[in-house]
Amino acid sequence: MIENIEKDIIAIISEVSGYEPEEITPETDFFKDLEVDSIKAIEITVAIEKKFKISVRDEDVPKIATVKQAVDLISNLLENKKI
Amino acid sequence: MSGLVCGCYLAKAGLKVLMAEQHHKPGGYCTSFRRGRFTFDAAAHSFGGYAHGNLGKIFKDLGIDNKINIKQHDPSNVITSPDHTVSFWADIDKTIDVFQSVFPKDADNIKRFFNFLTEPDSMSFARIRSWTFKDLLDKYFTNDRIQAMLSFPLYGNGALPPSRMSAFIGARIFKEFLLDGGYHPAGGMQVLSDALAAIFKEAGGDLRLSTAVKKITTKNSEVSGVVLEKGGFVPSLYVISNSDARRTFLTLLGKNNVEQDLKDRMARMVPSLSTFIVYLGVDQAATTLPVSGVNYWYLSQYDLSTAYLSAKKGDFRDMGRYLVHVSPDRSTVIAFMNAPYGSKRYWETNRIVLSDRLIKAVEANTIPGLSKYIVYKETATPRTLQRYTLNHAGSAYGWESTPFQLADPDFRKPSFIRGLYLTGHWTTHGLGIPGVAYVGYDTARMVLRKKTHNCQKMLN
Numbered sequence: 001m002i003e004n005i006e007k008d009i010i011a012i013i014s015e016v017s018g019y020e021p022e023e024i025t026p027e028t029d030f031f032k033d034l035e036v037d038s039i040k041a042i043e044i045t046v047a048i049e050k051k052f053k054i055s056v057r058d059e060d061v062p063k064i065a066t067v068k069q070a071v072d073l074i075s076n077l078l079e080n081k082k083i
Numbered sequence: 084m085s086g087l088v089c090g091c092y093l094a095k096a097g098l099k100v101l102m103a104e105q106h107h108k109p110g111g112y113c114t115s116f117r118r119g120r121f122t123f124d125a126a127a128h129s130f131g132g133y134a135h136g137n138l139g140k141i142f143k144d145l146g147i148d149n150k151i152n153i154k155q156h157d158p159s160n161v162i163t164s165p166d167h168t169v170s171f172w173a174d175i176d177k178t179i180d181v182f183q184s185v186f187p188k189d190a191d192n193i194k195r196f197f198n199f200l201t202e203p204d205s206m207s208f209a210r211i212r213s214w215t216f217k218d219l220l221d222k223y224f225t226n227d228r229i230q231a232m233l234s235f236p237l238y239g240n241g242a243l244p245p246s247r248m249s250a251f252i253g254a255r256i257f258k259e260f261l262l263d264g265g266y267h268p269a270g271g272m273q274v275l276s277d278a279l280a281a282i283f284k285e286a287g288g289d290l291r292l293s294t295a296v297k298k299i300t301t302k303n304s305e306v307s308g309v310v311l312e313k314g315g316f317v318p319s320l321y322v323i324s325n326s327d328a329r330r331t332f333l334t335l336l337g338k339n340n341v342e343q344d345l346k347d348r349m350a351r352m353v354p355s356l357s358t359f360i361v362y363l364g365v366d367q368a369a370t371t372l373p374v375s376g377v378n379y380w381y382l383s384q385y386d387l388s389t390a391y392l393s394a395k396k397g398d399f400r401d402m403g404r405y406l407v408h409v410s411p412d413r414s415t416v417i418a419f420m421n422a423p424y425g426s427k428r429y430w431e432t433n434r435i436v437l438s439d440r441l442i443k444a445v446e447a448n449t450i451p452g453l454s455k456y457i458v459y460k461e462t463a464t465p466r467t468l469q470r471y472t473l474n475h476a477g478s479a480y481g482w483e484s485t486p487f488q489l490a491d492p493d494f495r496k497p498s499f500i501r502g503l504y505l506t507g508h509w510t511t512h513g514l515g516i517p518g519v520a521y522v523g524y525d526t527a528r529m530v531l532r533k534k535t536h537n538c539q540k541m542l543n
Contacts, residue, residue: 016495018532038209039209043491046492058212061209
């Protein structure tokens with residue numbers, strides 16, 4: 001499941017940033033390596049919310065800085081949704 | 084503006100770029116027109132974000148500074164109500180002093196509010212993405228008057244009251260337009276658009292004016308080119324639309340090529356209000372004109388939510404909410420107020436009456452004796468704006484910049500059609516000249532990354 005989330009996240013980051021999926025690793029820093037700015041950070045969050053049907057808190061938006069962080073956050077939110 | 088910036092970057096990077104503009108001059112809302120000895124800026128009449136924002140970097144990259152003379156007018160904006168007058172200066176400390184002297188009880192709150200807006204942490208605005216600008220103001224102020232004085236220019240620059248305006252977009256407009264505003268190119272706004280067009284052509288770009296795009300063609304869910312109304316089919320790997328979003332998707336791409344979900348969302352989304360504009364050529368003997376190049380805002384009462392609803396309904400019983408601007412050469416005066424699209428009949432009936440009433444309001448509150456100096460008068464209704472720019476319903480700022488309509492990925496690069504990008508104020512990513520110029524720059528970066536990758540793939 002986590003692998004699928006990671007694949008979906010990479011696809012979203014690729015669409016929003018313009019970088020190719022193969023250029024994005026779990027540790028790639030969106031802000032430093034992919035030139036993601038504040039409006040793109042929001043765009044990534046909107047895309048994640050739409051894809052996974054979850055709601056991300058505003059204060060967590062800047063914390064989604066790598067694929068790994070995004071996967072962790074989404075996994076937690078999906079887990080909480082089940083409960 | 085966004086398309087021009089994007090086209091310049093792409094052409095300068097060596098791509099073969101065609102720019103098709105339906106109007107006979109480039110620039111969209113950033114154009115000017117001549118009537119006898121008068122040159123009027125058609126809609127945009129000053130810009131911000133040049134010294135401290137992204138616009139400075141963009142203009143430097145493209146070499147605009149070598150082609151035109153840009154002057155900052157200081158103060159950039161003056162806001163007057165029946166009780167108070169405040170000014171925005173290039174020196175932010177001076178602006179803070181002004182606000183603190185007018186609202187001494189809120190001195191500390193004013194300082195904290197401006198500190199937030201100028202925080203170096205670029206992610207600070209992202210943390211308020213679901214807030215309205217009113218939520219942000221409420222964090223610092225309980226005084227309705229100071230809230231209205233701080234947000235009235237956003238009501239003019241985004242056509243939304245603080246209770247509907249996204250805090251993210253509002254904070255950006257505030258930072259760019261008010262804290263680093265008042266810039267104007269010598270000769271008028273057309274000079275800026277013409278300079279960008281010249282840079283585009285010098286870089287090898289093909290600019291075709293009076294050339295509307297009729298269709299965006301696709302093959303296997305990928306763009307294949309465009310069909311021009313004059314000139315037939317032009318094949319292309321990428322298509323970047325700076326046109327109205329509905330037009331891009333529903334008319335140019337065609338309803339059958341658009342995902343139902345996006346069509347449903349667009350049907351629910353709200354476009355921003357339009358503007359009613361009065362252009363006045365004035366006698367050189369006019370002695371009561373205020374300082375030129377400055378945006379003078381007047382608000383008669385502090386409830387901007389009611390003002391918004393009245394403008395939306397076309398209820399103009401209170402004319403006391405307007406912006407007036409004297410051109411740097413002091414030969415023209417332009418007055419603006421938010422307005423609904425309205426029927427053809429509505430504007431046939433109200434155009435002259437509203438123009439006269441707006442002039443009277445400006446005369447009563449901002450420029451004494453204005454009427455006797457007028458030697459030329461013309462108006463633009465939302466229908467005029469629509470005719471020249473094809474913006475839906477003459478919308479002045481694309482989709483309303485509410486928190487619910489912010490940063491939607493499908494309005495930048497729709498996932499269901501490869502090679503199609505949108506740029507400009509319909510992207511839900513920014514408005515105003517600095518906002519759309521940045522989107523244009525960023526769109527070019529995205530295309531260039533894709534292009535570089537495809538070239539590398541071919542070489543490998």
